[in-house]
Amino acid sequence: AREAVLAAVTGPGMTSDGHAVPLLANIGGPRDVDAALKYGAEGIGLYRTEFLFLDRMSAPSDEEQEAAYLDVLNAFPGGRVVVRTLDAGADKPLAFLPPQEDEPNPALGQRGLRLLRAYPQILNAQLGALARAASQSSAKLQVMAPMVATAEEAAWYVAVCREAGLPSAGVMIEIPSAALRASDLAAEADFFSLGTNDLAQYTFAADRQVGMLTALQDAWQPALLDLVALAATGAAERGKPCGVCGEAAGDPVLACVLVGLGVTSLSMGAPALPAVRAALSRHTREQCLLAAQAALAAVSAQEARAAARSHLPGLA
Numbered sequence: 001a002r003e004a005v006l007a008a009v010t011g012p013g014m015t016s017d018g019h020a021v022p023l024l025a026n027i028g029g030p031r032d033v034d035a036a037l038k039y040g041a042e043g044i045g046l047y048r049t050e051f052l053f054l055d056r057m058s059a060p061s062d063e064e065q066e067a068a069y070l071d072v073l074n075a076f077p078g079g080r081v082v083v084r085t086l087d088a089g090a091d092k093p094l095a096f097l098p099p100q101e102d103e104p105n106p107a108l109g110q111r112g113l114r115l116l117r118a119y120p121q122i123l124n125a126q127l128g129a130l131a132r133a134a135s136q137s138s139a140k141l142q143v144m145a146p147m148v149a150t151a152e153e154a155a156w157y158v159a160v161c162r163e164a165g166l167p168s169a170g171v172m173i174e175i176p177s178a179a180l181r182a183s184d185l186a187a188e189a190d191f192f193s194l195g196t197n198d199l200a201q202y203t204f205a206a207d208r209q210v211g212m213l214t215a216l217q218d219a220w221q222p223a224l225l226d227l228v229a230l231a232a233t234g235a236a237e238r239g240k241p242c243g244v245c246g247e248a249a250g251d252p253v254l255a256c257v258l259v260g261l262g263v264t265s266l267s268m269g270a271p272a273l274p275a276v277r278a279a280l281s282r283h284t285r286e287q288c289l290l291a292a293q294a295a296l297a298a299v300s301a302q303e304a305r306a307a308a309r310s311h312l313p314g315l316a
Ligand code: PEP
Pocket: 046, 048, 087, 174, 194, 195, 196, 197, 198, 199, 245, 246, 247
């Protein structure tokens, strides 16, 4: 019993009936690695690389990038590290990489992968530095693109990554069109990672930076849960994993629901890991499935949460 308690505190993520759900950390750079290790992350599910590019008028050198990536890879020997290539624009503006024309709506503008397609030399430099770092480490490097809207974009990104010698290339699902056509995107990409922050923003047409609109940023909204289910189903059809790396993954109740919807790994800010690990360890996969079905049948975020909780008795 003592071993079970300890595993629930620090061990790998799994439901009480032994269904594994890797629990990973979101980081903004090497400085966040200590917290990820302290809270028992099994790897990194989202390495936001924007920090390397902030507050400067030119891209960081190849050597600087390689060192920053290698630092993180070396912290997880044998483990998984998912690095997101540069996600510039909108809520992550970069001085040296402005959109090519004035944008009245930056969140709907040339951002994320769209911007990197306009500046392929920046993507190629980043992928090259990542490939060199990976060759010096036993960690399993996976790269992923932000702000992917279509299967054509996914195919383009994966081809560029393959060319750079990177064996695992995935896409973030954070635009509703990508979730709606999940099966098409999963045919191209090696894995999905759902960005529920932007997915909520684009689903409800509610700017994530506007505090008045937080009710529409709630990942418990049934429309958002529908899109998560679509994405997970599309990925499963093609035999591809589908993680979540948005804020939603760090809510212990919602984490159980996400697993019930077919999500295969959860990545979050490190301090959220213990509560999510504990919530999973107290419920079977079947209970997660029932909680997910109940949440999908609800008509509001509040109702979805209450309905899910009624199937998850192990939560305080
Ligand atoms: C998201 O959009 O949910 C996400 C994980 O990415 P970011 O918050 O960095 O946009």
